[in-house]
Amino acid sequence: MAEKVLMKGNEAIAEAAIRAGCRHFFGYPITPQTEVSAYMAKKMPKIGGVFLQAESEIAAANMVLGAASAGVRAMTSSSSPGISLKQEAISYIIGSDLPCLILNIQRGGPGLGGIQPSQSDYFQATRSPGHGDGHMLVFAPASVQEMVTLVGDAFDLADKYRMPAMILGDGALGQMMEPVVFEDKEVKAPEKPWATNGHENKRPHNIINSLYIQPDELEKIVKERFEKYEKIKATEARAEEFMTDDAEIIVVAYGIAARVAKSAVRNARAAGIKAGLIRPITLWPFPEKVIKARVGQAKAFLTVELSMGQMVEDVRLAVECKKPVEFFGRTGGMVPTTAEVYGEIVRLNGGAK
Numbered sequence: 001m002a003e004k005v006l007m008k009g010n011e012a013i014a015e016a017a018i019r020a021g022c023r024h025f026f027g028y029p030i031t032p033q034t035e036v037s038a039y040m041a042k043k044m045p046k047i048g049g050v051f052l053q054a055e056s057e058i059a060a061a062n063m064v065l066g067a068a069s070a071g072v073r074a075m076t077s078s079s080s081p082g083i084s085l086k087q088e089a090i091s092y093i094i095g096s097d098l099p100c101l102i103l104n105i106q107r108g109g110p111g112l113g114g115i116q117p118s119q120s121d122y123f124q125a126t127r128s129p130g131h132g133d134g135h136m137l138v139f140a141p142a143s144v145q146e147m148v149t150l151v152g153d154a155f156d157l158a159d160k161y162r163m164p165a166m167i168l169g170d171g172a173l174g175q176m177m178e179p180v181v182f183e184d185k186e187v188k189a190p191e192k193p194w195a196t197n198g199h200e201n202k203r204p205h206n207i208i209n210s211l212y213i214q215p216d217e218l219e220k221i222v223k224e225r226f227e228k229y230e231k232i233k234a235t236e237a238r239a240e241e242f243m244t245d246d247a248e249i250i251v252v253a254y255g256i257a258a259r260v261a262k263s264a265v266r267n268a269r270a271a272g273i274k275a276g277l278i279r280p281i282t283l284w285p286f287p288e289k290v291i292k293a294r295v296g297q298a299k300a301f302l303t304v305e306l307s308m309g310q311m312v313e314d315v316r317l318a319v320e321c322k323k324p325v326e327f328f329g330r331t332g333g334m335v336p337t338t339a340e341v342y343g344e345i346v347r348l349n350g351g352a353k
Contacts, residue, residue, distance in 0.1 A: 091130025
C-alpha cells in the first residue's frame with residue numbers, strides 16, 4: 001500500500017534511494033544538501049547498509065567508484081562546489097562504464113558563492129561532467145514527489161546503460177517540505193556479470209578499468225560508448241508539456257523555475273495570451289524533439305533559468321534559428337517571480353489582449 005508523508009526534499013531523496021535498493025552511501029557535508037548525509041547516517045546502520053562520511057568530496061566519489069565496481073547500488077550527494085571536486089572521479093566512473101547515482105542540490109556560484117537556490121551547474125552536468133568525451137544521465141525534478149520518483153528511475157537507467165546518473169536539483173527543492181507518496185514495489189537487482197564481486201573460479205576475472213594506453217583502443221571504446229548515447233537520446237528523453245497545443249509564446253524551464261513559469265503561463269492565459277510551457281525532465285538527453293515539434297506554431301520561445309543563461313543554448317539549437325528564442329533569468333541565489341516571467345511573456349506577445 002502506498003504511503004503518503006510530509007518530508008523535506010533532501011530527506012525524501014535519501015529515503016527514496018534506500019527504497020530503490022541503495023545500501024552504500026558516501027558523502028561529505030555541504031549546505032544545502034547536508035540533510036541527505038544526516039538521514040543516511042541514521043538509517044543505513046539500521047538496515048545493514050554502509051554510510052561513510054569521507055575525508056573529502058574527492059574521496060567520497062572514489063568510494064562510489066569502488067562500490068559500483070562491485071556491482072552494488074551506490075550513491076553520493078553534494079552541492080555545487082563539492083560536485084566540482086568530485087569531477088575527476090565522475091570521469092573515471094564514466095570511463096569505467098559504472099552505474100551509480102550522484103545528487104547535486106545546486107547553490108549559487110562561481111566559487112563558494114552562496115547557499116541559496118541556483119541552476120548554474122547545467123553546463124557542468126550536461127556538457128562536462130568530467131574530463132574527456134563522455135556523458136551521464138541528468139534528471140531535473142520540479143517537486144519533492146518527482147525527486148522521489150526520479151531516484152528510482154535514475155538507478156534503473158544507470159544500471160540499464162552502465163553509466164552514472166545525476167539528479168540535478170536546487171537548494172529550494174532540497175529544503176522545501178511537500179507531501180510525497182512512496183510506492184511499495186519490489187526492487188529487483190539486475191544481473192551484473194561484469195562486476196568485480198568474486199568469481200569462485202567459475203568465470204574469468206573481471207577488471208574495471210578506464211586506462212587505455214593504445215590510442216586506437218581508447219578511440220574504439222569511446223566510439224562504442226557514443227553509439228550507446230545515440231540510442232539513449234532516441235529513447236530516454238523526457239519532458240512535460242503544459243498548455244502547448246495552441247501556444248504561441250512557449251516558455252521552456254526546468255526544476256523550481258518551471259513551477260514559477262507555470263504560474264506565469266496560467267496568468268497569461270487568463271489575460272488572453274496563448275502561452276504554454278515545455279519542462280525538460282531529462283537535461284541529458286535533452287528533449288529537443290518536443291521543442292522542435294512546437295516550432296511551427298510558436299511566435300517566440302522564452303527560456304527561464306536560475307542562471308545567466310545555460311539551457312537556453314540547447315533550446316536555440318533545437319529551434320534552429322526558425323523562431324526567436326529569448327532568455328530571462330535571475331542568478332546568485334535569486335529566484336524569478338511569477339510577475340517577472342509574466343511580464344516577459346506579455347512583452348514577447350506584444351502586449352496583453
